[in-house]
Amino acid sequence: xxxxxxxxxxxxxxxxxxxxxxxxxxxxxxxxxxxxxxxxxxxxxxxxxxxxxxxxxxxxxxxxxxxxxxxxxxxxxxxxxxxxxxxxxxxxxxxxxxxxxxxxxxxxxxxxxxxxxxxxxxxxxxxxxxxxxxxxxxxxxxxxxxxxxxxxxxxxxxxxxxxxxxxxxxxxxxxxxxxxxxxxxxxxxxxxxxxxxxxxxxxxxxxxxxxxxxxxxxxxxxxxxxxxxxxxxxxxxxxxxxxxxxxxxxxxxxxxxxxxxxxxxxxxxxxxxxxxxxxxxxxxxxxxxxxxxxxxxxxxxxxxxxxxxxxxxxxxxxxxxxxxxxxxxxxxxxxxxxxxxxxxxxxxxxxxxxxxxxxxxxxxxxxxxxxxxxxxxxxxxxxxxxxxxxxxxxxxxxxxxxxxxxxxxxxxxxxxxxxxxxxxxxxxxxxxxxxxx
RNA sequence: GUGAGCGUAGCUCAGCUGGUAGAGCAUCGGUCUGUGGCACCGAGGGUCGCGGGUUCAAUCCCCGUCGCUCACCCCA
Numbered sequence: 241x242x243x244x245x246x247x248x249x250x251x252x253x254x255x256x257x258x259x260x261x262x263x264x265x266x267x268x269x270x271x272x273x274x275x276x277x278x279x280x281x282x283x284x285x286x287x288x289x290x291x292x293x294x295x296x297x298x299x300x301x302x303x304x305x306x307x308x309x310x311x312x313x314x315x316x317x318x319x320x321x322x323x324x325x326x327x328x329x330x331x332x333x334x335x336x337x338x339x340x341x342x343x344x345x346x347x348x349x350x351x352x353x354x355x356x357x358x359x360x361x362x363x364x365x366x367x368x369x370x371x372x373x374x375x376x377x378x379x380x381x382x383x384x385x386x387x388x389x390x391x392x393x394x395x396x397x398x399x400x401x402x403x404x405x406x407x408x409x410x411x412x413x414x415x416x417x418x419x420x421x422x423x424x425x426x427x428x429x430x431x432x433x434x435x436x437x438x439x440x441x442x443x444x445x446x447x448x449x450x451x452x453x454x455x456x457x458x459x460x461x462x463x464x465x466x467x468x469x470x471x472x473x474x475x476x477x478x479x480x481x482x483x484x485x486x487x488x489x490x491x492x493x494x495x496x497x498x499x500x501x502x503x504x505x506x507x508x509x510x511x512x513x514x515x516x517x518x519x520x521x522x523x524x525x526x527x528x529x530x531x532x533x534x535x536x537x538x539x540x541x542x543x544x545x546x547x548x549x550x551x552x553x554x555x556x557x558x559x560x561x562x563x564x565x566x567x568x569x570x571x572x573x574x575x576x577x578x579x580x581x582x583x584x585x586x587x588x589x590x591x592x593x594x595x596x597x598x599x600x601x602x603x604x605x606x607x608x609x610x611x612x613x614x615x616x617x618x619x620x621x622x623x624x625x626x627x628x629x630x631x632x633x634x635x636x637x638x639x640x641x642x643x644x645x646x647x648x649x650x651x652x653x654x655x656x657x658x659x660x661x662x663x664x665x666x667x668x669x670x671x672x673x674x675x676x677x
Numbered sequence: 678g679u680g681a682g683c684g685u686a687g688c689u690c691a692g693c694u695g696g697u698a699g700a701g702c703a704u705c706g707g708u709c710u711g712u713g714g715c716a717c718c719g720a721g722g723g724u725c726g727c728g729g730g731u732u733c734a735a736u737c738c739c740c741g742u743c744g745c746u747c748a749c750c751c752c753a
Contacts, residue, residue: 303751371747380753448750513752530747537753561753588711623713638711652713
């Protein structure tokens with residue numbers, strides 16, 4: 241207890257411990273289950289890539305690339321021989337879409353049949369100041385569809401999958417916002433129009449928004465400042481300035497979403513921070529999160545693969561912030577009941593020990609979570625520990641049981657107990673296990 | 678990068694107008710060698726984040742520093 245705490249988790253990182261880790265596993269497993277029913281399959285990419293990959297796909301001017309990446313130099317690459325070897329820098333991934341696009345190109349996935357439907361989950365890294373729901377190492381679950389088609393039905397299916405997932409994990413009280421931010425043809429025109437209008441009202445805006453007029457006018461639209469809201473409400477809306485193709489695409493998407501019964505809100509002020517987004521963009525917000533309330537963001541990125549040197553390819557995807565989603569679930573109350581320790585083996589006396597060891601192994605073979613005390617304990621202590629560990633049952637093995645070749649199984653919730661033969665015990669617990677799932 | 682708030686036991690927190698520290702919970706042991714949750718008794722655990730200043734004396738006042746939290750920016 242007098243240890244000096246010499247080491248601690250570095251700023252913005254944290255340990256996810258039991259019992260939370262069980263919730264995390266369940267959350268991620270549910271994503272796998274749902275996504276695979278939609279024909280998605282797992283892709284695992286490295287957690288670091290060449291800095292340039294992120295710079296080019298996310299955009300050099302974005303904050304994510306500009307000031308939030310953990311970047312390190314390769315130093316002396318043991319593989320390179322000459323002094324003229326390029327000194328490359330690597331960065332921990334701030335998101336994974338760029339990596340998936342890179343992998344798509346590198347592995348020539350355009351030659352695979354159908355669209356590439358990929359999902360991933362894992363840690364991402366951004367060097368921001370931590371706050372509620374924001375970490376420097378945070379976790380995302382994402383999915384991407386890459387291929388030749390940009391059919392609105394793909395967008396709708398991706399959104400349907402998202403909604404189904406959130407429902408499955410019990411994350412209610414969420415809102416899905418959908419928008420279209422146009423394509424490389426119509427968006428620049430709108431951005432210029434917006435910039436002009438913003439210049440006219442510049443003196444009514446705060447310093448942040450004034451700066452954004454030149455750097456990124458779209459960002460003014462999602463300003464949180466109350467005094468700017470009336471001004472923003474009068475700004476031109478992108479939905480009125482989409483090109484014919486984008487307008488058609490967005491209309492079809494609305495139709496497709498209706499067909500699937502997906503409840504959403506059109507939000508003309510929803511813009512995304514990453515450069516690669518085109519047309520469809522969306523976001524899901526949840527309750528109980530402080531000011532970082534987006535649990536999922538995504539959209540279409542039709543030019544990205546080509547931008548990275550790949551073949552002309554359409555793409556759409558999203559990323560769920562697991563930290564935030566799970567936080568929201570925990571704040572919201574109803575969490576799943578996850579199975580914990582099934583059986584605590586309360587053995588007493590050295591004569592009972594071999595029996596305890598053997599039955600423990602058999603129960604574990606049957607798939608049950610079993611705790612076997614390594615040292616003999618007082619019987620009361622034993623049951624007390626079983627209780628504290630949250631075991632469903634205590635399996636009592638003492639002189640009596642050994643003598644009669646039976647086991648005493650006690651259900652801790654209601655103190656119900658009975659004597660069983662080994663066969664009866666195994667059958668009973670196995671049926672219990674199946675029933676509890 | 679900017680701003681605000683907070684740092685006392687493993688956790689949650691008391692600690693008056695300055696006089697060198699307490700509670701609850703948790704942990705461990707006992708009452709209790711075949712029946713847990715309860716109760717009672719006891720134990721361990723603190724350089725009061727760190728450094729400096731003021732003072733006879735600092736957990737308390739002042740300065741600095743580090744850390745945490747929340748918010749801004751931005752984003753999942």
